[in-house]
Structure formats: structure tokens, C-alpha cells
Amino acid sequence: MGKVRIVGDASRKEYQLLEETAGEFKVKNVSDNVDILKATSTTITDASGVQLASHGGRHRADGADPLFLVPFGSDTSVSVAAGGTYTVPSGMYYIKCGPNTKVQVYIGGAWTDYSAVGALVLVVSDGSNVRLYNTGTEAEASTLRRVA
DSSP, rough: OOOEEETTTTOOOOOEEEEEEEEEEEETTTTTEEEEEOOOOOOOEESOOOBGGOOOGGGGOOOSSSSSSOOOOOEEEEEEEETTEEOSSSHHHHHEOTTTTTEEEEEETEEEESSSOEEEEEEOOSEEEEEEEEOOOOEEEEEHHHHH
């Protein structure tokens, strides 16, 4: 099972994006040993077991959502040139890779494959160490949906 660890700039707390089973991911605050959320291709469930679709009751009076910094955004299509790359902006995303595109993470001085081509992946990006890589011979689109 794959995992990615990051350290928050402000809190200096360590977080982990962990593949629990095929297609199921967990985001964990490792410093405090707290699960933050679990996600599959169809659902996101917070630490208390509430699914995203039914979490509206947790909003504060001003409408702010304590679970997510940004509510589910709309799909953003990005074109990646043949043999080219696209750096994923900072944030948490569901990414549906194009048929010849995969997610790579920069670890230990090298780009490492994080997904198979054409995969649906949940990623946490710092804005510089996560990218899409098109292994194909033609430009193709991948879809990003920001979740936090």
C-alpha cells in the first residue's frame, strides 16, 4: 500500500495520505494519531463517520465549513503534452488521469510513480512535488477536482 507524508508549514504537524485498500485512501494527522477522513472514488467520510454529502449540519452560522478549506470545486481539465508534465497546484485533489497519464511524486531526489496510467487518485500536493506525466505520444486531458 502506498503512502505520502507531509509536514504542515504553520503547525509543523505531520500528515499522511495512505492507501488502505485498492481505491480507498485515508488522511491522517500522524503527530496527534488522529484520522481526518477516508475517501473512495464515490464517497468522502470524516473522522466521525459522516459522509460529505450529509455533512451540512456541521457548518457554523456564517456558513464556514470546519472540515474543508474549500468545498468540492468543479472539475478542471488540464491538457498535458505528449511526454510532458503538469505540476499539480497546492491542495487536495481527486485526479482522473488521462489514458496515458500518471501521477508522480518527487521523493528522495527522484520522480516516483504514484499511480498507474488512467487511474483515479486522491492526492495532497504542496504545489511543487506532485505532477502529472503523460507517457503517450499525443497531448491528452486529465481532470482535477479540488476537495481541500
